[in-house]
Amino acid sequence: MATAIPVLPEPQARALASAYAAAVSVRRWRGAAVLVTIILLALVSGYLAHVRPVTLVTNIGNFGSFIVRTIPDFSSGNLLADMRAWYWNFPAWLGLLGQTILIAYLGTLMGAVAAFALCFVASANLARSRWSRVGARRLLEFCRTVPDIVFALIFVIAFGLGPMAGVFALAIHTTGALGKLFAEVVENIDMKPVEGLQATGASWIQTVRYGVLPQVAPGFASYALLRFEINVRGAGVMGFVGAGGIGQEFLVAIRNFYYSDVSAILLMIIATVIVIDLVTEQVRHRLIGFEGAR
Template structure:
């Protein structure tokens, strides 16, 4: 009996190894073929890589310990490095506001649309199809493309960035939300339905308690994404710190590139920490 089992086990193992080799070979062939089509050249990447680190090295500020705390007119001091903080800090705050405002509005609308689009909420088929088609269309266009269109329509400023982030975030969250609703347990729904509960009551007391922590988790995750995206949208004139970053890059103000990137990293890290704590409290039912 042990011999038969060992023989069967070896057959299964050999089959798994053959399948792994076949699929690995196919993936490698597909990778090489797609790289060839895209004119990807590994040699060029390896040869040019040092130039990337050269640029990073140029952005490192030159600070001198003996004048580190001197006034803003002394080269090598912290004040001289951050002489544009009075401009950059309001732009960072504007970027945070863009991310928060677009996320809150999008999440609120996405909650409603998700229950309409979910297949287990007894919505009309044409209505579910319409919502899913609408959000699929919004997701097709990346935030940067929406931002360029909005800048052309509304001009340079925070409004195009807000609209671009809201449209794409709405589409992404709606899809994530209605998929979460569809994976919720239907036992509470059936129980309430057997007691004569209406559609809204079933959503409120059976589905919503199950998906609320998931909705919060996705919303916080999207908030972090929106801050990073709003930084990129500023590159095309859609408001925020991205405009300052692009100006510094174009004018070769390497010290200002570094301090702008440093502020972005600090804010992203802080938002990641705070949202993680809030997400944990919501999932644990502390709120």
């Protein structure tokens, strides 16, 4: 049986079409205004930061020439010997690279534990009081606002040269970064299990343990692994201020213009980060149930 489709009267249809066109026009003007504002802010920021396209184009060759100088000369008839000469200090560099990874691991572990302890207090839906939430939030902001290299320099002055300064610096910065991410994960949970536990008289700790933790555990682990990748790169810079790892050897090579050593160490760092990224990516995908990792 055919169903008749009602047709609006012509004046009403024109009014609705005009209202729709006006709404679309307003949205387009708003989008254009936002885009223009972003472009203007970018231009002003570039001007104040002395970003000059002409200078970039003029001096881009210096960057390329430096990269070319770091590549050693290889001969087809003596390739193996050239590779050995390029990585002449491989055992020592490998040991320092391993130290860098351990610094990143320990700093990530300590920071993740501290962030785990603070995130529930810092979340709006679980905080017992407004003041405890504000205090936890401000503490996390302080930890992640101060650059980790500054923390490393302070700890080097306090405790002397060595990996311990790098571990503590990464741990503090990781606490601030992961604490915010963990708190946002907690704030996005389903509150029905929490309300059910509270209705049965469960304590705050029991509510977190049985109503919140099962929901947030995969997200916490995923963010912690991601932070470990970031900390491996960060730990590689800690050696610049004497906080251990391969960064100090890398800085020595740059300062003394040991070009082949610069490229050798840099390639080791890049390869390590790639391997860690691939491994942790698979682990993260399995934790969150991503089908592409299977």
